[in-house]
Amino acid sequence: MLSTAGYIAYLFLQKNYLQQTGxxxxxxxxxxxxxxxxxxFVQSGHFPVDNLHQTLSIAGWTIAGVFLLFHYGFHLKILGIFAAPLVTLIMVIASRLPSAPHKADSILNSIWLVAHVITIFMGEASFALACGVGFLYLVQEHTIKSKNHGFFFKRLPSLELLDTTGYACIVAGFTMLTLGLVTGFIYAKSVWGRFWSWDPKEVWSGITWLLYAALLHQRLTVGWRGRRAAIMAIIGFAVILFTFFGVNFLLQGHHGGFTKL
Amino acid sequence: MLEIVLLGLNHKTAPVALRECLAFSPGETSVVLRAFQELPVISEAVLVSTCNRVEILMATEDKAHAVRTAKRFLSEFKKLPASEFEKSLYIYKGDDAVRHMFRVASSLDSMVVGEPQILGQIKEAYKLATLKKTSGVILNKLFHRTFFVAKRVRNETGIGDHAVSISYAAIELGRKIFGAFEEKKVLLIGAGEMAELAVEHLIRNKAGDILVANRTFENGVKLAKRFKGEAIRFEEIADSLPRVDIVISSTGSPDYVVTREQVKAIIRRRRNRPIFFIDIAVPRDIDPEINRLTNSYVYDIDDLKGVIDESIENRKKEAIKGERIVDEAVIGFRQWYDNLDVVPTIVALRNKMDGIAKAEIKKTLNSLKHLSDDDRQAITRMTSAMINKILHDPTLLLKSNGYHQNKSGYLDITRKLFKLDE
Incomplete structure (x- = not known):
C-alpha cells in the first residue's frame, strides 16, 4: 500500500505523460x-482510530476517496498533483509512527462515533482539496496577470473551472463538517450527557465551521470568488490542520487519544 | 524510368511583386496543364499556385529538358523574360523534390509555420490535375503520400496548436480565464479589423450578447447589426460594464476610454465575476492599472504580441518533430519508387512464382512417395519451364521501351496484381 502511494506521487509529478497511470x-x-x-475494523471490532498512525491512515484514505469522487465529477486531472503527494506524505508519516494499538476503549464503540469520524474526515479531505485548488488558482491567476506564461499556463485549467471546483469542494466539505459536528454532539450527549463541553478541539472545530460558513455566506451574498475565495480556502485548511494536530499536541482534551503516539 | 522534378519559387526566394506576376488562377492552371500534356517530355504534371508560392511538379524521363521546357513555357505564358525570375527559382530533383513537397504541405515551409490553409490549396491543385488527367502513377502516389504526411505532422506535433494571430491569441487567453464562452457577454468599443475578427471568433465560440459602442452611433448600429448585437452610446460604456464579461477595445482615442475608477466601482456589483479587457488600440484605451484590480484582466497589444512570439517559438520547436516525420516519409517514398524500376519488379515477380512452385512441389511430392528421383526432377523441371513460359510475355512487355509514357503504370499494376509490395 505504501509503496503504491509512493509511486503515485512520483507518477503524478510527471503527470503530463503519466496522468492516466497515476x-x-x-x-x-x-x-x-x-x-x-x-x-x-473486523479484527479490532471498532473503527481503527486508536492512535495517530491509524488516524492519519484514515485521513489519507479519505483524501484519496474524495479526490476520486471529484475527479469523476469535474475531470480536473491536474488536482492529482496536489492530492497524490498529499496522500503519500500522510501515509509516509503514518508509516513512521508506531502502529501498536492502544487498549480498546469501550466508549469508542458506537455507530455515532463511526459516523462522526467518517463525516469529519470526508469534510476535511474536501477542504484539503479546496486548499489545493485554491493554490492552483493563485498560481494560474498569477501567470495570467503577470503576462509571463511559463510552465503552468498550458497545464492548468481555466480560472473559472478552478473556482467552481473549489466552491464545490467547500460546499461538500462544509456539509460533511456540519454533519460531523452534529453526529459528534449526539455522540457526546450519549457518552457524557452533554452536547458541548468546551473541549479545545470542539472550540477549534467551531471556529473552523464559522470560518467556512463565513466564506460561503460571502460568496452567496457579495460574490466572494476567485482570488479571495482561494486565499480563504488555504487559510481555512491551515486552521483545520491546527485543529487536527495543534490542538491535540498543545492543548488537552478528550480527543487526545486519536493522536497518541 | 520517370523521375520527379520540381521547380518553383516562394516567399523566401521571390519578392511579392514577382510572385504576383507568376501566380496562376485556376483557369490559367488548367490551360498550363493542358499545354504540358501536349509536350512529350513531361509525362505528368501538377501545378500549385498560392499567394506565397508557385510549385510545378513534373514526372519526366529527361530532367534537364523538362526543366528547360517548363522555364521557357513560364516565360512565354506570363510574357516575362526568363532572366527576370530565373534567379528566384529553385529546382529540386528526386528525393529533394519529394521532401520539399512534404514540407510545403505540412506547413513547415510556410511564412507562418503551421498555418493550415496550404494543405487545402494543394488538395485543390491536385484535384484539378486529376480532372485534367495530367497526374499519373508517380505523382498520384506522391500526392497521396503528401496528404498523409501532412496529416501526420499536424496530428502528432503541436505545430498548429499555438495562436499566432492577435485576435486568436486573445481568444485563447479568454479561454484560460473563462473556460468556455457560452453566455459570456461581449462589449466591442470602436471598430477595426482585429477587433472585429476577435468578436467573430467569440461568436463562433457561442459567446452571449454582443454590445457595440462607437463614437458615431450610426457606425455602431451598422456593426451591431452585423454581429446581431445591440448598439449603445459611447457615454453608456461605464454603465454597461457590470453586465459584460469581455471588453474588446479599438478606438483612436488619445485618452483611456475605460478608467481604473470605473472598473473599481463595478467589481462589487459584478459580484466579483471576472472581466477581461482586450486592448488592441494604440494609444491604449484601457487603463493598464485595471489589471491590478481583483478578477480583472487587461491585455494590451504588446502583451498579445508577446503571447504570439511565444507561440511562434513553440511552433518552431514542434516543427523539428515535423521534419523528422517528413524525413521518414521521404525514405518510405524512395522505397516505393525504387521498386517501380523494371528489374526489381521482374525479380520480385519471379521470386514469387518460384516460391509458390517450390511449396506446391513439396506438397505434391510428399504424397507421391513411389516416384523415382528422376521422376521428381522431371516434375521440378516442368514447373520451372512453365514459370518461364508464363512470365515470358509479361517480362518482355515490362522491359520493352515502346511504352515510355506508361511504363511506371504497367509496373505499378504488375506490383498490385501480384501483391509484390508486401
Missing part, C-alpha cells in the same frame, strides 16, 4: 487501502 494507481491504492481498513 489515476489508475491511486484508484488501486484506494481499493487496497479500503480492504486494509476493513480488515482492521
Amino acid at each position: 489515476f489508475y494507481l491511486i484508484s488501486a491504492g484506494f481499493l487496497c487501502h479500503t480492504a486494509w481498513i476493513g480488515y482492521g
Whole structure:
C-alpha cells in the first residue's frame, strides 16, 4: 500500500505523460487501502482510530476517496498533483509512527462515533482539496496577470473551472463538517450527557465551521470568488490542520487519544 | 524510368511583386496543364499556385529538358523574360523534390509555420490535375503520400496548436480565464479589423450578447447589426460594464476610454465575476492599472504580441518533430519508387512464382512417395519451364521501351496484381 502511494506521487509529478497511470494507481491504492481498513475494523471490532498512525491512515484514505469522487465529477486531472503527494506524505508519516494499538476503549464503540469520524474526515479531505485548488488558482491567476506564461499556463485549467471546483469542494466539505459536528454532539450527549463541553478541539472545530460558513455566506451574498475565495480556502485548511494536530499536541482534551503516539 | 522534378519559387526566394506576376488562377492552371500534356517530355504534371508560392511538379524521363521546357513555357505564358525570375527559382530533383513537397504541405515551409490553409490549396491543385488527367502513377502516389504526411505532422506535433494571430491569441487567453464562452457577454468599443475578427471568433465560440459602442452611433448600429448585437452610446460604456464579461477595445482615442475608477466601482456589483479587457488600440484605451484590480484582466497589444512570439517559438520547436516525420516519409517514398524500376519488379515477380512452385512441389511430392528421383526432377523441371513460359510475355512487355509514357503504370499494376509490395 505504501509503496503504491509512493509511486503515485512520483507518477503524478510527471503527470503530463503519466496522468492516466497515476489515476489508475491511486484508484488501486484506494481499493487496497479500503480492504486494509476493513480488515482492521473486523479484527479490532471498532473503527481503527486508536492512535495517530491509524488516524492519519484514515485521513489519507479519505483524501484519496474524495479526490476520486471529484475527479469523476469535474475531470480536473491536474488536482492529482496536489492530492497524490498529499496522500503519500500522510501515509509516509503514518508509516513512521508506531502502529501498536492502544487498549480498546469501550466508549469508542458506537455507530455515532463511526459516523462522526467518517463525516469529519470526508469534510476535511474536501477542504484539503479546496486548499489545493485554491493554490492552483493563485498560481494560474498569477501567470495570467503577470503576462509571463511559463510552465503552468498550458497545464492548468481555466480560472473559472478552478473556482467552481473549489466552491464545490467547500460546499461538500462544509456539509460533511456540519454533519460531523452534529453526529459528534449526539455522540457526546450519549457518552457524557452533554452536547458541548468546551473541549479545545470542539472550540477549534467551531471556529473552523464559522470560518467556512463565513466564506460561503460571502460568496452567496457579495460574490466572494476567485482570488479571495482561494486565499480563504488555504487559510481555512491551515486552521483545520491546527485543529487536527495543534490542538491535540498543545492543548488537552478528550480527543487526545486519536493522536497518541 | 520517370523521375520527379520540381521547380518553383516562394516567399523566401521571390519578392511579392514577382510572385504576383507568376501566380496562376485556376483557369490559367488548367490551360498550363493542358499545354504540358501536349509536350512529350513531361509525362505528368501538377501545378500549385498560392499567394506565397508557385510549385510545378513534373514526372519526366529527361530532367534537364523538362526543366528547360517548363522555364521557357513560364516565360512565354506570363510574357516575362526568363532572366527576370530565373534567379528566384529553385529546382529540386528526386528525393529533394519529394521532401520539399512534404514540407510545403505540412506547413513547415510556410511564412507562418503551421498555418493550415496550404494543405487545402494543394488538395485543390491536385484535384484539378486529376480532372485534367495530367497526374499519373508517380505523382498520384506522391500526392497521396503528401496528404498523409501532412496529416501526420499536424496530428502528432503541436505545430498548429499555438495562436499566432492577435485576435486568436486573445481568444485563447479568454479561454484560460473563462473556460468556455457560452453566455459570456461581449462589449466591442470602436471598430477595426482585429477587433472585429476577435468578436467573430467569440461568436463562433457561442459567446452571449454582443454590445457595440462607437463614437458615431450610426457606425455602431451598422456593426451591431452585423454581429446581431445591440448598439449603445459611447457615454453608456461605464454603465454597461457590470453586465459584460469581455471588453474588446479599438478606438483612436488619445485618452483611456475605460478608467481604473470605473472598473473599481463595478467589481462589487459584478459580484466579483471576472472581466477581461482586450486592448488592441494604440494609444491604449484601457487603463493598464485595471489589471491590478481583483478578477480583472487587461491585455494590451504588446502583451498579445508577446503571447504570439511565444507561440511562434513553440511552433518552431514542434516543427523539428515535423521534419523528422517528413524525413521518414521521404525514405518510405524512395522505397516505393525504387521498386517501380523494371528489374526489381521482374525479380520480385519471379521470386514469387518460384516460391509458390517450390511449396506446391513439396506438397505434391510428399504424397507421391513411389516416384523415382528422376521422376521428381522431371516434375521440378516442368514447373520451372512453365514459370518461364508464363512470365515470358509479361517480362518482355515490362522491359520493352515502346511504352515510355506508361511504363511506371504497367509496373505499378504488375506490383498490385501480384501483391509484390508486401
